[in-house]
Amino acid sequence: MPAFANQKELVTIMIALWEAIKADPKMSDDLLKSKLCVQFRYRDPEGIITVDCSDGEDMKISSGDSELKPDIEMSMRGDVAHDFWTGRLGAPAALLTGKIVSRGPTPKALALLPVIKPAFAIYTKVYDDFQKAPVV
């Protein structure tokens, strides 16, 4: 069974995750220091999330097509993203086996992996909460 039933589910969960990361002073400070704009492009289901730290002051999170030209684009299937955030698939392994495509100065983004480590636990909670939420 796929991790995300549809685009709305994927985008809602990913936005909630990044909003939680933004609310964490340690993680957001470290990400802002990078001044990177990173775009995640998902397929199955399709979805685009852009996390823009380029001004070093405010982390801007958006979904859908964006006017911004990201420094780095990471493309993957929704299931791969889910496996990454649940800790079942490391980014290095996903890159080695072609499950993630990255465009741009990838090492700069990979250097941020230790920074977002606490977000793994957040993701599991966000994901589970969404699954438990009553269907409207």
Add this chain to the structure above:
Amino acid sequence: MKHSVDEISGQHQLEKLNNCALSFNFYSPTRLIFGDEASLQAAGELNDLGARKTLLVTDKTLAQTEVFKAIFSSFADNGYASPIVFDSVPPESNLLCVHEGLRLAKKFGCDSIMSVGGGSVLDTAKAIDICLSLDGDILEFQGINNLPGKLKPMLAIPTTAGTGSEVSMVALIKDEAGEKLLYASKYLAPDIAVLDPGLIVSLPPRLTAGTGFDAITHAIEAFTAKYNQSPLVKFYCLEALKLLFENLPIAYRQGENKDARALCLLASCMAGIAFTNTGVGVVHALAHTIGAKHCTHHGMTNAVILPYGMEFNLPEAASQYAEMARYLKIGSPDLDELALAQALIKKIRDLMVEVNLPKSLKELGISDLDKGSIEDLGFHALTDPAIMFNIKDVAQEDLCSIIKRTC
């Protein structure tokens, strides 16, 4: 029935190999052509791939050698169009050089790329092929798995036994600011690698030792890397190490010994196939960073750091080091894991002495590292992609501590 120590050790190896994850992903798309004077077959091999006009990438020194001239002539001798020679590759390739090579390739309508040289030449050829095949700005294709499809035919002939670039899916090119741009894709592995031991017999002893230790580091770091391990990776690493431990000292002392050269070349290629599947680790991360800052030789820098990097990884990698030691018959087989691992590290230090490699950054020519410089190196090494494949998690303090020990 009593078993000899060798038999027991062999059985142990098989058990260890059987214990590898049985689900794995192994990729090795490059066809290998190996043998004395094999480089003279390159023109025909390229023609079989559909090449009609080839850009031949090399450096100025190599372009003057008789072996290079023979490779060049072999095109016309066999009835193929003579290649267009681009010989302006510097020791560390950069964007300017890639653009220059691309201009030449376009001007003469080249439809294929051949490289003869060390890692920098081979990486430049890969980058030129990206631009020639995909007709775009080289910066657009920076990244991992970011090439949309197959490139024009590419054939690589290494003239050192160390980088493994002839089979790797990676190219590193410096930008104008001196920062290394990373290109990694399955489409970057050359279609054919021609391994001709005759081309490396004239490699000076110091470079023989340095490049040989690059290959040793590839094999050790690939064997212990955290991801994508497989019985094939392990086999390539173990055999590469066996060949290098036996033949590098001979190739160092007797450069003309073609058998020793051939086996070092083969071992380097095997280690290249291994690390292209698993990545490397902390030693390479530090060597890339120190090399970029202080212009040191990559293989020699790896050699200096290798024993210290292994000692750092020891708590996580003792069983893998012991496995290597048993295969290489280093230390008594009845030693425990830790003692065998330490015996392997000692063997590496002994080998460095045997081939007169520097044993510290100071001996490598770096003697002015203050606290701030060490912290800066540690910070930059932490952003090197090699670090993420290391068996043990690494923090900036760990990197600084390794650098301090290598001073």
